[in-house]
Amino acid sequence: MNEIPVVSTPGELLSVALRIAREAAVTARRMRDEAIGDVQTKSTDTDVVTAADRAVERQVVEALAKERPGDGVLGEEYGDSLSVDPGAVRWILDPIDGTVNYLYGLPQYAVSLAAERDGEVVAGVVINAATGDEWTATRGGGAWRAGRRLSGSERTTLDQALVGTGFGYDARRRAHQGAVLARLITRVRDIRRFGAAALDLCLAAEGSLDAYFEKGLNPWDHAAGGLIAAEAGLTVAGLSGEPAGDRMLVAAPPALFPALHDALVELDAAGGP
Secondary structure (H helix, E strand, O other), X not given: OOOOOOOOOHHHHHHHHHHHHHHHHHHHHHHHHHXXXXXXEOOOOOOEEEHXXXXXXXXXXXXXXXXXXXXXXXXXXXXXXXXXOOOOEEEEEEEEEOHHHHHHOOOOOEEEEEEEEOOEEEEEEEEEOOOOOEEEEEOOOEEEEXXXXXXXXXXXXXXXOEEEOOOOOXXXXXXXXXXXXXXXHHXXXXXXXXXXXXXXXXXXXXXXXXXXXXXOOOHXXXXXXXXXXXXXXXXXXXXXXXXXXXXXXXXXXXXXXXXXXXXXXXXXXXXXX
């Protein structure tokens, strides 16, 4: 039998998320040199999993279980820890988003932790573990970085937009994504690929990217970052009326979203393997 869930406001949940994610980021940084000697593979040889991924996830799960024993956790490495009753909180965790960056020492990897209630993410934090930069949001409370409320880019035309994206690990999916990108790149200012979806969403939220899209994201990739982008005023959705998810996630200011959306539909960005 599950423990009785602890009822909390989004702000209280964010406080828990911040404290636990900060400790997890410290662990990720500390373990980096050890992690590169213990690489295994998941779906393909380029989809690496490190000892640090697992250690950070265990640390977060244990901290949440101690503080909030009635909550569930969905993590990238270990999946769902327990079923969640209606009204209870489920935490969605990516222990190290940007594992390849982590292995190569590139300063773009993050701990992402979100609190979800009844299928809606209500609080989230993304911490760049390499730099300590933090982005936070609560449902209805706005998105924030270092005390500054975020409002996204003011760009209105696609041809002047700096657009972020990412690629899957499967070679067939990459081939399709590359073909889409080859046709899209002539319609935008430029393309950036930083290698960590959670951070890409935060960059779009603060306007460092004008927009972002990617196919194949899992819930832990976008739960916290998607809330941060949405609370910064961006439209976060899929294509053709679908919600953001595995088939496609697009995050862009309302003035820019229609043009990017229509280009991605035309280019069949949600198609392929």
